[in-house]
Amino acid sequence: MAEKTTINNFDIVARVKTEENIFQIWKENRETLPLIVHRKNRPYYTVVEKIEVKKWPYGNAYGYPIINGRYSDHYEYDKGWRTNGLIPCAGCYQWTRVENVSVPMTFSVLTSKPPVKKTPRNQTAQTPEKPRAYTFDEIHVKYPKAYAKWSPEDDEKLKSLYHSGKTNDELAHIFQRKTGAIESRLVKLGVTEKTKS
Numbered sequence: 001m002a003e004k005t006t007i008n009n010f011d012i013v014a015r016v017k018t019e020e021n022i023f024q025i026w027k028e029n030r031e032t033l034p035l036i037v038h039r040k041n042r043p044y045y046t047v048v049e050k051i052e053v054k055k056w057p058y059g060n061a062y063g064y065p066i067i068n069g070r071y072s073d074h075y076e077y078d079k080g081w082r083t084n085g086l087i088p089c090a091g092c093y094q095w096t097r098v099e100n101v102s103v104p105m106t107f108s109v110l111t112s113k114p115p116v117k118k119t120p121r122n123q124t125a126q127t128p129e130k131p132r133a134y135t136f137d138e139i140h141v142k143y144p145k146a147y148a149k150w151s152p153e154d155d156e157k158l159k160s161l162y163h164s165g166k167t168n169d170e171l172a173h174i175f176q177r178k179t180g181a182i183e184s185r186l187v188k189l190g191v192t193e194k195t196k197s
Helices: 022-028 079-084 136-142 152-163 168-175 179-188
Strands: 002-007 010-015 035-039 045-053 059-067 095-097
Touching: 022 035, 022 045, 022 059, 022 095, 152 168, 152 179, 168 179
Parallel strands: none
Antiparallel strands: 002 010, 035 045, 035 095, 045 059
């Protein structure tokens, strides 16, 4: 018993039985490829070009989607399908054979890779680089005492110089530490309050 439906602007005659997987449909089709199948609730057909049976009735099925009888890049966000042609859920019992749609000859997962989407001219394909973090050795070149433990003498000297009017940049140069380290130490010693940013 067959039922006529319209999908992708094609009138198709599909089997009513939908509880088959791709491998069972392939076997019923006398193991002939290519084979066009449709998974229920999907807006495209799938062209099956290669079958690798592992443990019957399961394995790997390779192919690509088509819409309106032409290759489509509609891979349902499945990276494996997009990169190596491995059809997702080939073993699911949700497939129906489509009988009267011709196979497009312009593309094959067996001989070519899916076309890469081009980036519009006004956009850059690369994401901007994040500023890289400095290594411990690179910081020590400019600030030899960076991350070193503060001595009680250094704390007293820092307070004294700060109260005498030295700026944080000048104190950073004197103590051979980063400005942020000076600001943090002054807060810890209770000389200044933490600034809100």
